[in-house]
Amino acid sequence: MPDPGVLLGIEARFGAHAHTHAAEVAVGGAPPGPPSGPVAAAGAIPVDVSVPEDGSDGDLIAQHAEEGAAAVRTTNAALERILRGPSGLGTASLHLARREEPLAPPAPETPVEGNPIPGLYYHPVPEPDQARVEEVSRRIKEWAVDEAEVYPPEWEDQFDGFSVGRYMVACHPDAPSIEHLMVATRLMVAENAVDDCYCEDHGGSPIGLGSRLLLAHTALDPLHTTQEYEPGWAESLQSDAPRRAYRSAMEYFLQKGTPSQVDRFRHDMARLHLGYLAEAAWAQTDHMPEVWEYLAMRQFNNFRPCPTITDTIGGYELPADLHSQPAMQRVIALAGNATTIVNDLYSYTKELNSPGRHLNLPVVIAEREGVSDREAYLKAVEVHNDLMHEFEAEAAALAAACPVPSVQRFLRGVAAWVDGNHYWHQTNTYRYSLPDFW
Template identity: 75%
Template sequence: MPPPEPTPPQSGLPEAVSRFGAQVLADAAARARDIGAVTGGAPRAVASPVAEAPAVEAPVADAPAVDAPAVDVPAERPDLERLLRGPSGLGTAGLRLTPREEPASSNQEPASSDPAPDSAPAPAPDPTPSAPKGRPVPGLYHHPAPDPDPVRVAEVSRRIKDWALDEVDLYPDDWEEEFDGFSVGSYMVGCHPDAPTVDHVMIATRLMVAENALDDCYCEDHGGSPVGLGSRLLLAHTTLDPLYTTREYQPQWAESLYADAPRRAYRSAMEYFVQASSASQADRYRHDMARLHMGYLAEAAWSEHDHVPEVWEYLAMRQFNNFRPCPTITDTVGGYELPADLHALPDLQKVIALAGNATTIVNDLYSYTKELDAPGRHLNLPVVIAEREDLSDKDAYLKSVEVHNELMHTFETEAAALAAACPLPNVQRFLRGVAAWVDGNHQWHQNNTYRYSLPDFW
């Protein structure tokens, strides 16, 4: 007899909305995380969310059935457009990622784009000429994102380099050009437009740099190897998820946290993150980092045996070895908290997973020529499709664009449906934060011409 079909995950939305209804809405201001005590920034006023909860439109009548084999996404999504635009009622400005354009008024005071954490003057934009903007992958479904604030980018870039050099001794002198070329300040400012201060952006920036350092030093270009990766990853993970052992052996573990650049960076970045986050936000991040490390191990196993996985297997690996830890902390970086019961909803986890999957295929597409030029065979979606489906390099690349586009459309459909089903302000804001991260991630890949160039397929 055929094997039974897996039981579909049950949505907890009706129960969650009921439990988190009026009480959670009334308590949303208290739940908002203000990290002024950590960073020295002034507390921010939080508008009462009870009277200002955004109205939610009903799902569109022609939404696909749950068991439909494919999702047909219309070109225009009014529900998604409304989700990304955010609430527009009186007093809801704090729930929007970016301010709506208002009519010019002679009585209107200009708003400050970045509350300064102290009385120091804002830094001047970096005078270095910026790299030319790249072109997007032809046919790639994406949303253009606003250019990140140059003043904020300059300050984040200055602070992260000071941290990398002075606090964690992250890289030798001959890596400086590559570190600068990564443009992590532009990346993180663009991905977190709702971060209230530079200090909040720095929470994500340190974690991003630490993750990238581990990937380079353990897995990729700078001495990485699949051989012995599991033990290195396990020990590095204890910088995020501390070891509790006997008094005899605790000092040896504590000393190991400084043994190499990735562990020093992980330890320091996590310390900053824990100071700014709640216990559940920190544990959520540890969980997603464990997922990431498991994905690294799968790819390393294939590399050791020179094995090219099936396309579906590769995509399964990429759901773990992907950007998921980044958008999952969007509320911490935004200065508020999405409660653990809401974050754990299967519907929200699906949205986060789809966002991570789509943004990681973006990386596969933009880094394609870079990886072809590197020694050895680097697995990415076009390479796997070409090998497993016997397609030309060009056809495999174009099919990879189609895979990305379907993931993006599904992400947007699921996010819009969740926004309609769960009209809580912090859920709405979190979904907009994840969408902004998706857009900012693409913009950084497109415009980082120092690292990436497109293949000549058009």
């Protein structure tokens, strides 16, 4: 459970942003919120701001309750779930709002393909807008095949089976336009091209991975060098599919993202590449990590670059000083960790059927804790669930401590990404099937 003392510190640090928002409203500015129309968040619900009666943990929240209330009233079902947060003795001060009965998860409009993992804690989402899915899928294939030349024709079935359009539409329900969705979709395809071609099935190898990743990273974080040597570097960005994909996807991202959003993405991509290198080093030395070591690697080799730019894809900005706060960074890290364990669980049988030994959480638990494959898999489900509960508790605490519109919307966006990520894994029966453990 988050420490109330820490929350008071968060409130103090975020106070200036709450005052700024109050001033904007006072002079007639409307607080930003989700876009209206067919892509708006479903089910805006009126929410009251509650403050502990003794004032012990609520004095600073009370100062900004009035100005924060307008932002809170625009919340959707995903944020309502976050704002509910933990339950039980001693958690009342963490809630911005309470309901007698929890909201029912949104019912899909049509039956959802695939089976969820039994016992996995997740939130169902409605089927993503089909028109958007089709348009994003058409555009991304055109970009990947013709413009960036990421995939050769013989990989077409695998590209189609990835269903990246459905993935990104499900993860970004508040995106104001197709082009905003395309920013996330190109980056996702580029990241997967690097993983496939440098690390995994399509020619990947741990040998020399560091050099390949460093040179590819310069497509995201450009080289600043002399006029004599700049042309050689620029030419290198066209030398293979991963670098072409990174360069092109980054050019589009620069058109939508602010400088701080772009730089935060570069930072998280460096984290991702560091995780790739750790796993490659273990493969070269045939090292089976301890469970905690594996989880440390997965905190870097994970989905974090995707939810961390949810504000760019939503067409707004979470200011850099709010994004960099330790409380926000913890929420983002927990979201990335939970969604990555989802990938471990759904891809388990796919990886077992692939050549070589693939590390995933169930495999590491079975090896290091001396349990059966079934027991290890079920233990990994528990680890995921613990991470999800911690993510929701920390997000609820942060939402209560900082009633600032951009923070509230960003937390909604991260929660939507977590839910959309599970939806894609569950429904992607082309790639994934469940083990027979139940």
